[in-house]
Amino acid sequence: MNINKLEDKIFSINDALGNIREEVPISFLPIDTSQLDLDSYATNFGNTIYFIPKITLADVISLIEENGLINQNDKLVLKIDCEGCEYDVVPQMSELRRFDEVILEYHGNPYPLLEGLTKAGFYAEIIIPRMIYAKKLKASKDIKKK
Template identity: 25%
Template sequence: MKKLVKSLYLLYFFLKFKNWSIAHFLAKDGFPLDRIQEISVKDGKIVINKTGQAFTIDQIAPCKSSFDLLLTIVNHDQVKIDTAGKEVYITWDGVRVKVDSFENYYVASELFIEGLYSLHYNKSLVVCDVGMNVGVASLYFAHMSNVQKVYGFEPFKETYDAAVANFNLNPAINHKIVPYNLGAGGSTSDLVIPLSNVDSATKSTTDFVLQHLDTDAVKTVTVQIRDIQEVVQEIFTNHPSEELFLKLDCEGAEYEILEKLDGSGLLPKIKVIIIEWHFKGYEPLEKLLTANGFASVVFPRPTHTIKDMGMIYAFKM
């Protein structure tokens, strides 16, 4: 039955666009028929009708699992996509990042369109970005006029290098970012972990998260983790006049990080904390935050791969 449906899709897309390669691409990956009027085909490229933006199949391929996401991004008035060369770049309010995977498109959408970290705070801040990934959030924070410095922590070398490349695209603000090819956790250690066959945004150093991911049974990678207590204390020492904003998107390490900050007495000294939780629920995190004088708001954000995840926005009262 599925083969028949795809064959009908293929015929429909070919009759509409007169291009077998594009018809096969759209049919194979299930382009939503209810949005078909938003695109056309010209000179062997897929054109977004609203903007006139043209994509090759290779450029659009990272979003083949979610054409809706791509169409939402390219049709957004405040986001510009550069497809002039082989690589694709997204620009938002002067911030420019390379997008070469679905996860990078997704993260750009979360920050630039949804405003996941759209924090309006009129005091001088320093940001500790744990789970820097390819640097989109660090750039977003550095773009804020009241943010004086961003310290970013990313343990995976390939992902870290991609972040540095994105920082180099933004010379007007990259001086505010201090990146580390390190993770942050409950203690300082070197971890040997199995390689996971997932995009950068879902790589993890924690055992309970790795159990849910597709990992290689043979290949491993060694990553360095630094004690979050040392990280935060050093930031306080270097920035006695700024308030600290802690962002945790670290695929499971958020639990041990908050426990360590609670045990060390540093947690109540932080003013703002935004956490993405994974697999173990928000309750243990919220309990620690409440005990340390934070008011928090919880937003579940399940995905098709991770049902137990979401955001916590916490503010020291």
């Protein structure tokens, strides 16, 4: 973000996302910095375990508002890359109403996510394998006919 001078446009939250607030274990393999694992069994392999906060979508919205990062008319894009917890977010999809667009990486079956986004007022589609793009529907003219 700093290299691209986007720190005033992107608000990054490096917490786990889920349906309840709690701390979750994350293992870190020092030999491969790209590999994180939410499974607690990772300690058996000599990995370092860190406990990080898990927050809800409502918490994300509150953090953005409390930090004065948005005005009422700002267009907001939410990028969710939460390594398997995306299904915990489905019951909270109504919280997405403040966002204009959602980009969501998924693992497994995408259909509960597509359905949740649709019920929350978005047109959602798989744009590439494991990636959903959703745009808020503003009026009936935005709905694509199939």
